[in-house]
Amino acid sequence: MDLANQLIFVGAALVLISIGASLISSRFGMPLLLVFLLLGLAAGPEGIGGIIFADINSAALIGSLSLAVILFDGGLKTKGENFRVALWPATALATVGVLITAGLTGLIGWLLFDQLGLMAGLLLGAILSPTDAAAVFFLLGNRGLVLKERVGATLEIESGSNDPMAVFLTIGLVEILTANMAGGSGHSIGTAELAGIFLLQMGLGAGFGLGAGHVLALAINRLRLATGLYPLLALAGALFTFGITAVLGGSGFLAVYLMGLMLGNRKLQGFHNIMRFHDGLTWLAQIVMFLMLGLMVLPSGLITIAPLALVLAALLMLVVRPIAVWVSLLPFGFSKAEQAFISWVGLRGAVPMVLALFPTAAGLEVGPLYFGIAFWVVVASLTIQGWTITPLARWLKLEIPSKSGPIDRIEISLPELPDHEIVGYAIDHDSGLVDRSPRLPPWAQPLLLVRNKALVAPAPGFRLAVGDTLYLLAPPWKLPDLDAVFGGRPAEDAAFFGAFTLNGEARLAGLGDVYGVPVPADALKDTLAGYIDRQFNRAAVVGDVVFLGNVALIVRERDAEGHVTKVGLDLDGLKRRAPKVPFLPDLQTLIKATRRITHRRRPGPSTEDRDDDPLF
Incomplete structure (x- = not known):
C-alpha cells in the first residue's frame, strides 16, 4: 500500500x-x-x-x-x-x-x-x-x-x-x-503479403472509424444520460473502436482519428462538455x-x-x-x-x-x-x-488575422428553444465595437451584460465598452456569423486585407476604371472571384493574394461552396510579396523545362523557335 x-x-x-x-x-x-x-x-x-x-x-x-x-x-x-x-x-x-x-x-x-x-x-x-x-x-x-x-x-x-502508414512500415520491418x-527459420513476409496487410489495416481503420463514429453520434443524441456521462461515453466509444480495430488487424490510430472527425462535425447533445473534457484529457x-x-x-x-x-x-x-x-x-x-x-x-x-x-x-x-x-x-x-x-x-506572409470566438458557451435544454446556446463575447481594447452598439442579427438575443463585475440588462441601443462581456442566446450553427460581428479587429484587418473591400462578383474592368489598376486585356470581362480562381487553377482560400502591377487583391471571404465573395484591395501591395525561398521548382516550371529539353533535341531547330528563358 x-x-x-x-x-x-x-x-x-x-x-x-x-x-x-x-x-x-x-x-x-x-x-x-x-x-x-x-x-x-x-x-x-x-x-x-x-x-x-x-x-x-x-x-x-x-x-x-x-x-x-x-x-x-x-x-x-x-x-x-x-x-x-x-x-x-x-x-x-x-x-x-x-x-x-x-x-x-x-x-x-x-x-x-x-x-x-x-x-x-x-x-x-x-x-x-x-x-x-x-x-x-x-x-x-x-x-x-x-x-x-x-x-x-x-x-x-x-x-x-x-x-498509420508509419506504424505499418515499422511493424512490417520489425517482423522482417x-x-x-x-536465421531464416521465422516467417518471411513478401511484398504481396505486405500490400495485403496494408490494405487490410487502412480499410478496417477507415471502415470502423467512420461507421463507429456514425453509431456513437446516434447514441449520444438519443440516449438520455446524466450530463457528465456524455464525455465518458465518447471516450469509451473511441477507445473501444481503437481496440477492436487493432485486434482485428486494422489501424486503430486511423479509426480513432476518423471517429473523432465524424463526431466533431455532427450536432451532438453535450458537445461542449465533451470538448472540454477531452481538451483536458x-x-x-x-x-x-x-x-x-x-x-x-x-x-x-x-x-x-x-x-x-x-x-x-x-x-x-x-x-x-x-x-x-x-x-x-x-x-x-x-x-x-x-x-x-x-x-x-x-x-x-x-x-x-x-x-x-x-x-x-x-x-x-x-x-x-x-x-x-x-x-x-x-x-x-x-x-x-x-x-x-x-x-x-x-x-513568409502565411499568417492571417484571427477572429475572436466566444469566451464561454453554455448549453441549455429547453423544449421551447431546441438547439440554442448562451454564448459570451469579451470586448477588448482593439475591438471595433468599443463605444458602439453592435448590429445583431434577428436570431441573436442579448441577455446579459457584465460590466465592472456588475450585471447590467442590455437596454435598446446599448453601447459596449472595453472590458465588457455580452451574453447572447443564439443557435450554435450560426456562431461563425456572431464571430464576425464580435471578433473583427479593424486595424489588423485593414493591415492584412487592405483598406477597401470589394464584392467578388465585381468586374475587373470596373476596377481598372475606378482605381487605375492595370488589368490585362483578356481579363476585362472577368469577375474578381473568377480571375483569382484562374490564377491558382483551383478554388482560392482566405489569404490568397493576386497581384496586378503594384496592386494586391486579397481573398477576404468565401461562401459555404468555396466561392470567393469578398476581396480586399491594397493599392500598395508590393509589401505583400512573400520572400523568395530556396526551394525546388514547381510543376509548371518542370513542364516548361521538359519542353525546352525536348525541343532542343529535335533536329534542325530554327533560331526563331528557340526559348531563351532560363531553365528554372
Missing part, C-alpha cells in the same frame, strides 16, 4: 510541476512539449528524481493509449470543410511523403551508423517518418497562430493521418528483421507520454551517438522533409513559400519515440540505438522548428 501511495504522490507531483512549468515556458516561447520531455529526463534515473522506469511493454501501452486520445481529440477539433481544400494534398503527404521520408532517412541512417544494415536503416527511417499530431496540433492551436486555410488544414490532416535474426495524455519517455532516457548512453544523430536530424529537417513535401505537393499548386513552411513544420514528437520502443520489445539487439536516435531527433525538432514556427509564418 505504501508503494501505491508513493506512486500516486510522485505521479501527481510530476503533473503539477509540468503544469507549473507551462507558465514559465510560455513566457520564453519554449515549446511546451519539450519542457515535459526535459522534466521527465530530470526526474529519471540519472536526474535529480532518480526514478527508474524501464518497462518497454508498459511504455508502449501508455504511449499507444495516449496517442489514441490525442488523435481522437484532433479529429474532434478538425473542421470538415478543411477536407474540401486539403484532403488530397494531406493524403499525399501522409502516404507518398511518409514513404519518401522513410526511404531517404533510412539510407542516410545506414550510411551514418555502422551498427545498422540496410534493412535496419530503413526501419530507422520508418520510425522517424511521421510528423507528430500532438506537436502539430499543440503548436498550431495554442500559439494564436492562424494560417492560410489550405496550409493549416494540410498540416493538421497530415499529422493526424500519417501515423526478427525473421532474419532467427489530451493535455494529460501529452504530459504523461512525454514525462514517461523522458524517464526512459539515460543521458550517459546518448552522448556517444549525439553527433551523428544530430547530423541525421539536420538532414531530415533541411533535405529529406523538403524533398518529400515537394514531390507530394507537386500536383497541387502550392507556392514555394507554402511548401517551405509545410516542410519546416514536419515536427517530430512522441510518435517516433513510441515507435522506437517496438524494436526493443521485439528483441532486436540494436533496439536501444533506435530510441536514442529518436530522442535526439525529437529534441532537435522541437527546439529548432518548434521555436521558429510563428516567426517563419509571419516572414
Whole structure:
C-alpha cells in the first residue's frame, strides 16, 4: 500500500510541476512539449528524481493509449470543410511523403551508423517518418497562430493521418528483421503479403472509424444520460473502436482519428462538455507520454551517438522533409513559400519515440540505438522548428488575422428553444465595437451584460465598452456569423486585407476604371472571384493574394461552396510579396523545362523557335 501511495504522490507531483512549468515556458516561447520531455529526463534515473522506469511493454501501452486520445481529440477539433481544400494534398503527404521520408532517412541512417544494415536503416527511417499530431496540433492551436486555410488544414490532416502508414512500415520491418535474426527459420513476409496487410489495416481503420463514429453520434443524441456521462461515453466509444480495430488487424490510430472527425462535425447533445473534457484529457495524455519517455532516457548512453544523430536530424529537417513535401505537393499548386513552411513544420514528437520502443520489445539487439536516435531527433525538432514556427509564418506572409470566438458557451435544454446556446463575447481594447452598439442579427438575443463585475440588462441601443462581456442566446450553427460581428479587429484587418473591400462578383474592368489598376486585356470581362480562381487553377482560400502591377487583391471571404465573395484591395501591395525561398521548382516550371529539353533535341531547330528563358 505504501508503494501505491508513493506512486500516486510522485505521479501527481510530476503533473503539477509540468503544469507549473507551462507558465514559465510560455513566457520564453519554449515549446511546451519539450519542457515535459526535459522534466521527465530530470526526474529519471540519472536526474535529480532518480526514478527508474524501464518497462518497454508498459511504455508502449501508455504511449499507444495516449496517442489514441490525442488523435481522437484532433479529429474532434478538425473542421470538415478543411477536407474540401486539403484532403488530397494531406493524403499525399501522409502516404507518398511518409514513404519518401522513410526511404531517404533510412539510407542516410545506414550510411551514418555502422551498427545498422540496410534493412535496419530503413526501419530507422520508418520510425522517424511521421510528423507528430500532438506537436502539430499543440503548436498550431495554442500559439494564436492562424494560417492560410489550405496550409493549416494540410498540416493538421497530415499529422493526424500519417501515423498509420508509419506504424505499418515499422511493424512490417520489425517482423522482417526478427525473421532474419532467427536465421531464416521465422516467417518471411513478401511484398504481396505486405500490400495485403496494408490494405487490410487502412480499410478496417477507415471502415470502423467512420461507421463507429456514425453509431456513437446516434447514441449520444438519443440516449438520455446524466450530463457528465456524455464525455465518458465518447471516450469509451473511441477507445473501444481503437481496440477492436487493432485486434482485428486494422489501424486503430486511423479509426480513432476518423471517429473523432465524424463526431466533431455532427450536432451532438453535450458537445461542449465533451470538448472540454477531452481538451483536458489530451493535455494529460501529452504530459504523461512525454514525462514517461523522458524517464526512459539515460543521458550517459546518448552522448556517444549525439553527433551523428544530430547530423541525421539536420538532414531530415533541411533535405529529406523538403524533398518529400515537394514531390507530394507537386500536383497541387502550392507556392514555394507554402511548401517551405509545410516542410519546416514536419515536427517530430512522441510518435517516433513510441515507435522506437517496438524494436526493443521485439528483441532486436540494436533496439536501444533506435530510441536514442529518436530522442535526439525529437529534441532537435522541437527546439529548432518548434521555436521558429510563428516567426517563419509571419516572414513568409502565411499568417492571417484571427477572429475572436466566444469566451464561454453554455448549453441549455429547453423544449421551447431546441438547439440554442448562451454564448459570451469579451470586448477588448482593439475591438471595433468599443463605444458602439453592435448590429445583431434577428436570431441573436442579448441577455446579459457584465460590466465592472456588475450585471447590467442590455437596454435598446446599448453601447459596449472595453472590458465588457455580452451574453447572447443564439443557435450554435450560426456562431461563425456572431464571430464576425464580435471578433473583427479593424486595424489588423485593414493591415492584412487592405483598406477597401470589394464584392467578388465585381468586374475587373470596373476596377481598372475606378482605381487605375492595370488589368490585362483578356481579363476585362472577368469577375474578381473568377480571375483569382484562374490564377491558382483551383478554388482560392482566405489569404490568397493576386497581384496586378503594384496592386494586391486579397481573398477576404468565401461562401459555404468555396466561392470567393469578398476581396480586399491594397493599392500598395508590393509589401505583400512573400520572400523568395530556396526551394525546388514547381510543376509548371518542370513542364516548361521538359519542353525546352525536348525541343532542343529535335533536329534542325530554327533560331526563331528557340526559348531563351532560363531553365528554372
